[in-house]
Amino acid sequence: MSTPVRYTLHHPRWYRRPVSVFWWLKKRAYIVFVLRELTSVFVALVSVLTLLQVRAILESPEAHAALMARLASPPVTGLLLVALAALVFHSVSWFNLAPRAMPVRLRGRRVPDVLVSGGNFAAWLFLSAAMAFLFLGTMTTR
Amino acid sequence: MADTIALEVTRYRPEEESEPTFQTYEVPLRQDWVVLDALNHVKDHVDGTLSYRWSCRMGVCGSCGMMVNGEPKLTCAEFLTDHAPGPIRVEPLRFFPVVRDLVVDIGDFMSKLKSVKPWLVRKQERAIADGEFRQTPQQLDTYKQFSMCINCMLCYSACPVFGLEPSFVGPAAIALARRYSQDSRDQGSRERLDVLSEKGGMWECTFVGECSEACPKNVDPAGAIQQYKLEGTVHWFKTLLPLGDR
């Protein structure tokens, strides 16, 4: 070789396909991913809802009753139904991904992912049952 | 089943055109043929001007990665019959600059890979007299999965973040960084963590997870990246304490 060839990183003749802003609509897996990420909006919604409930309770019995009544209206119930679906999707996807982010090792061997997820789901069930029992069992005026 | 199947192949001749086009070839639909066999048939008997990369034709070299019907695949592992009756669309690996036809530039990937130092880094070298490094099966187990990477870059074509953020070092590079940092013989995990904590590093990842889905060797780069995020976070908090643990 008489003259060394210079390597050009941004060769003008290479074709670079632009990535559309609608890239996430092109593949089912990407759509599911974006929906998964958007569950965070409903998570924020429930946080705000809880805040409103606490404020209503601290304000007066009437304020709390008014909030409860608002929650019972059909459009709100509809929105909350969507929110519930989103929350469940969040929980399911979160627990399924957990073992890959934090592999559990026992005695030098890796615990199978399905067991780690299963453990998370079991804990979810237990905590949910505990909360339900607390509010439905012990706190009602029976 | 039909005798032939149509292959719609990307053609891009930079001296002649400014955008890629498609050319359709009818190839024999043989039970035992993969897409790579079909491409080789085209090159050998139909159109010798078609350019593409391949080598081992058995899924270990990582050369023949292309988009097959929109999904990143090793063409040596994609059977024609799985896509019958076709047509099968064969395109260059997505998110990489196209040099010609099905050939993409991999220089960017190569330099990103180098930046994570994919080799055993030693601060103190062992003398020959001390003997070889010994490793238990458990120690091997902590990194073995990540060592299966064949640098085929299918994961980069699956990763939307890589498509959107050109500085992202990418799934394979991070998985290989983890392979070495987890290796009991290595002493370079801090250096790699520093590189991956910068812009374009692990924090660009949003755990889409498609990289692991595309990986033909079950490396699970997505898992490697999330493990790195945890390690990076722990390290960040450790450096807040005056323990001299830099």
Add this chain to the structure above:
Amino acid sequence: MTRSPTPPLWLLFSAGGTLAAFLFPIHLLLFGFVFPLGWAEPPSYEQLLALVRHPPIRLYLFGFISLPLFHWAHRFRYTLYDGLKLKHLNMLVAVLCYGTAVVLSVVAARTLLDVG
């Protein structure tokens, strides 16, 4: 090398996401459906008031409200970057997302301290 703020933000995202994953569905089921729609007898107002005033519960409620907000902030920020390709508005998006979480957390703190 400048210290990136991403690790503690990611920690908040993870903590909030985990909390929301375990506790939010049942909470919404109870307080969004079961009690407002009368599927079961709700706790009395006095019981709820006593519960909300209880100091350990107030701490729990602060975490319950605040951490998932930071989960949303971090996740939504990246969704805007990648989903709408808004990365060039980096600072604005970051301020809007984390700012909202901070403001609402402050409101929650003031509410639970019986001030606001």
